[in-house]
Amino acid sequence: MVNIQQLHFGYRKKKVFTGLSLQLQPGHIYGLLGKNGTGKSTLLRNIAGLLFPDQGSIDVMGFEPGKRQPAFLQEVFMVPEEFYLPNIPLQQLVNNLSPFYPRFNQQQFGKYILEFEIPVDTKLESMSYGQKKKVLISFGLACNTSVLLMDEPTNGLDIMSKSQFRKVMAGAIDENKCVIISTHQVKDLENLIDRITIIDEGAILFDQTIEDISRKLSFRISFDQEEVRHALYSESSLRGNAIITPNMDGEESRIDLELLYKAIVTNRQPIQSAFNS
Numbered sequence: 001m002v003n004i005q006q007l008h009f010g011y012r013k014k015k016v017f018t019g020l021s022l023q024l025q026p027g028h029i030y031g032l033l034g035k036n037g038t039g040k041s042t043l044l045r046n047i048a049g050l051l052f053p054d055q056g057s058i059d060v061m062g063f064e065p066g067k068r069q070p071a072f073l074q075e076v077f078m079v080p081e082e083f084y085l086p087n088i089p090l091q092q093l094v095n096n097l098s099p100f101y102p103r104f105n106q107q108q109f110g111k112y113i114l115e116f117e118i119p120v121d122t123k124l125e126s127m128s129y130g131q132k133k134k135v136l137i138s139f140g141l142a143c144n145t146s147v148l149l150m151d152e153p154t155n156g157l158d159i160m161s162k163s164q165f166r167k168v169m170a171g172a173i174d175e176n177k178c179v180i181i182s183t184h185q186v187k188d189l190e191n192l193i194d195r196i197t198i199i200d201e202g203a204i205l206f207d208q209t210i211e212d213i214s215r216k217l218s219f220r221i222s223f224d225q226e227e228v229r230h231a232l233y234s235e236s237s238l239r240g241n242a243i244i245t246p247n248m249d250g251e252e253s254r255i256d257l258e259l260l261y262k263a264i265v266t267n268r269q270p271i272q273s274a275f276n277s
């Protein structure tokens, strides 16, 4: 559905990607992780056709995003990290924007707005940042585009809204949609994403499905110093040592995404070796 081959991209003085390749399939929610400034937003904007590759190719459902053909634009929605919403009533915004998305579903939108407890009679300008963000997320989901790009969607959402977000997202995905979520708030995405892609210094550092991660790795708290020493990654905490080890007995443990992310960014070789065996 999204096929990126040898992407090279840079801003005037700053090279961001030097040969990044990535394939994304429908029916999945992808978590795009990486340090500040590694290019997550830049990658999403390239996929959305808001920025254009210097070299290499991006194919989204047979379209070249940079050409911004109407048939492409109606298949892709992006919830950016920073956005502007005009000072008009909510329904007017929907009336103005929804004609661009042929599969927009007003009923679905109403359901999400209710779920997120957004005050429908308030003008957009009087809404808080978090409320506006939830409007945009609800609208993006109700557009039912094949590709949904979200840049830090849980930023600014309160604790209840974050769990509502997970619930809404889990109900909105189907086998025809591909959702890519860039985030630092990995905990917000637990039990939601089914593949993790970590980018660093313009390249893919790690790209595995949650299924493979739980098959290959085991996450637990250990008090056994010998076990901690032999772990692929360990981190001391108040509760003991949080460790990642190869999954030897085939039992699935609860994946600690934050720990996994730290393990890969610190030194990915030990973790990667578990996937090569």
Ligand SMILES: Nc1ncnc2c1ncn2[C@@H]1O[C@H](COP(=O)(O)OP(=O)(O)OP(=O)(O)O)[C@@H](O)[C@H]1O
Pocket (backbone or CB within 6 Å): 011, 012, 014, 016, 034, 035, 036, 037, 038, 039, 040, 041, 042, 043
């Ligand atoms: N408009 C711009 N002009 C010049 N350089 C830019 C521009 N936007 C981003 N950059 C640079 O490109 C690099 C990638 O930025 P980008 O915003 O894609 O990273 P990110 O991974 O999304 O970061 P964060 O996690 O902080 O949101 C950074 O070094 C940034 O300084």
